[in-house]
Amino acid sequence: MYAWVDLVDGDVVTGRELGAVTAHLHRIGHPAEGPVVPWFAEPLGRTRWESLLKAATDAAREAGALPTVDADLDTNTGLGTGTNAGPGTGRDPGLGTGTDPGLGADAGLDTRAELGLGADAGLDTRAELGTDAGSGADVRLEVGGEAEWGWVGALGRLLPELVALDALVVPPGTASLETCHRDVNVENVRRALDGGVVVLDWENCGSARPAWELAKILADLPLPDAAQAWRAYRDDGGPGVLAEPADFSMAIAEQGHLLEIYANRAMSSRESAENRSRARSRLRSMLARPLTIARIDALLATRDTT
DSSP: OOOOOOBOTTOOOOHHHHHHHHHHHHHHOOBOOSOOOHHHHOOOOHHHHHHHHHHHHHHHHHTTSOOEESSOHHHHSSOSSSTTOOSSOOOOOOOOSOOOTTOOTTOOOOOSOOTTOOTTOSOOTTSOOOSSTTOOOOEEOOGGGHHHHHHHHHHHHHHHHHHHHHTTOOOOOSTTOEEEOSOOSTTTEEEBTTSSEEEOOOTTOEEEOHHHHHHHHHHTSOHHHHHHHHHHHHHTTOOOOOOSGGGGHHHHHHHHHHHHHHHHHHTOTTSOHHHHHHHHHHHHHHHHSOOOHHHHHHHHHGGGTO
16 A cells, blocks of 8 residues: 655654564565565675675775785685684685665665774774685775775684674575565554554565574664564564574574675775665674674574564
């Protein structure tokens, strides 16, 4: 139904409201039409993560932000196939270019809060890009390059974790798929001026497992808010059940595709300065609070406290 709704300006819904709204949406149970698209189902895989870091490092070096390189990242990232390979096996599903499914330059898919991070967003841009103790890769940024290229160092440090996360992803199957919103977050659930809440931005709705959509929503929230959302979801009869790390497959897959698309946008000379700046801001916020195995464990642990 399309109708004009006046919204409460600047008001942000609570985790409890997000959980209750999601429970209501999932109780409707509209059948899925077709499989889950790769954006929400397939991880990047080791090969694409390595290629992304190399491209970012090369771009930063070309821009003059990486003046000192003590080892070749091609062979010393610690993520290769040799004895210094990083954790997890990952898998390379052979996805195309990781393009965003019909999304514009600022699609709002990064539902993590911007956190108000500036150029010195707490990312140690002078830390090693090497991904394990034996990698020997020490790539440091000039002070002048930190604002524009600091995310490269953060990505390099996070890469082993991202590869390990990919190994947790399992196919969604077909038995429990329903039509889900797939982008429920504080930007798309808003309070209406005449009371209640409304759910906006349905252009990305499609096939998904309700429990996995719930996990993606929780992953986007600070832990206390996630606990409130989960409690509200259960109290309001939400059918989704989270039981293991693999239930975060949808969140893991989307995080990878988002990091890839924002990284490519941030280092592309074909993008406008505004789009590159916006992509860097998204990368800073995502890399400041990424979804990790430890965070997944913490979210699952809230089952015993909610």
